[in-house]
Amino acid sequence: MLLDNKIGQGKTAEIFDIGDNRVVKLFYKTIPLQWAEHEWQINRTLCQEGFPVAKVYDLMEHEGRKGIIYERIVGEPLLQRVVRNPWKVRRIGRMMAELHLQIHRKTDCDLPLIKDDLSQRILHTDLLDDDIKGLLLDFLRELPSESVLCHGDFHPDNIILSKDKVFIIDWMTATKGSSCADVARTALLLNLAELPADIPAILKVLMKFMRSQIRHAYMKRYIQLTDCSITDIQQWEAPVAAARLVERLSISERQAIIRLIERKRSYMEKITASKS
Structure with missing residues (x-):
């Protein structure tokens, strides 16, 4: 996956637009794997329960960094x-x-x-x-x-x-x-x-x-x-x-x-x- 369109960053991750109305939240290498998995699981459950959260798709890995694929919110x-x-x-x-x-x-x-x-x-x-x-x-x-x-x-x-x-x-x-x-x-x-x-x-x-x-x-x-x-x-x-x-x-x-x-x-x- 090519990640060359960074649209934001925060204390724990960078955000990349990957097209098809989706983004990747790519966590820094210093962030433990379980943090990414925990956030993915939370968002998946809350989305199913109708809370005001972005749709979440898959977990992914890029150059040793864990990421979560979300719908892009405009x-x-x-x-x-x-x-x-x-x-x-x-x-x-x-x-x-x-x-x-x-x-x-x-x-x-x-x-x-x-x-x-x-x-x-x-x-x-x-x-x-x-x-x-x-x-x-x-x-x-x-x-x-x-x-x-x-x-x-x-x-x-x-x-x-x-x-x-x-x-x-x-x-x-x-x-x-x-x-x-x-x-x-x-x-x-x-x-x-x-x-x-x-x-x-x-x-x-x-x-x-x-x-x-x-x-x-x-x-x-x-x-x-x-x-x-x-x-x-x-x-x-x-x-x-x-x-x-x-x-x-x-x-x-x-x-x-x-x-x-x-x-x-x-x-x-x-x-x-x-x-x-």
């Missing part, structure tokens, strides 16, 4: 829509909430539980001492357990708008668990995720403002549509943030997450003490 990431229409940020936030709620339902997909996934990530970070890790894990065990589909990385760049449909991409981190945990992860990304270093300072200020507006509208709308409260979401902030520390983050974002966890320490201690 559209734009929601992030581009935000940049082009900054006056619509609140409407976009509400749309995100409505779309997120659509995926928070039962699935037969074989996925890890979100509590187990968060626990493993917390255990593997080198940026927290054993005492705070123990507190986070004890607190996590006290949080509500559900079994709905959670995306794990739901943000504007993983939402693709086509002419008549909306698609959600990048399901590698999907789990089953509490919808409030998934919402907390999205809120965290909209609040603390580092913007690209090459963006001019004035544009960074504008984008941070737009993200805050999206975040506010997104959470307000999600709460309106469900029976969860702001407290239900915020109680997941510390373990969700701690789990993010295993990812490749800037120094400033790591520091912001550690400060967030410290602010939540006394609350977590109070909750775990009351349950012991």
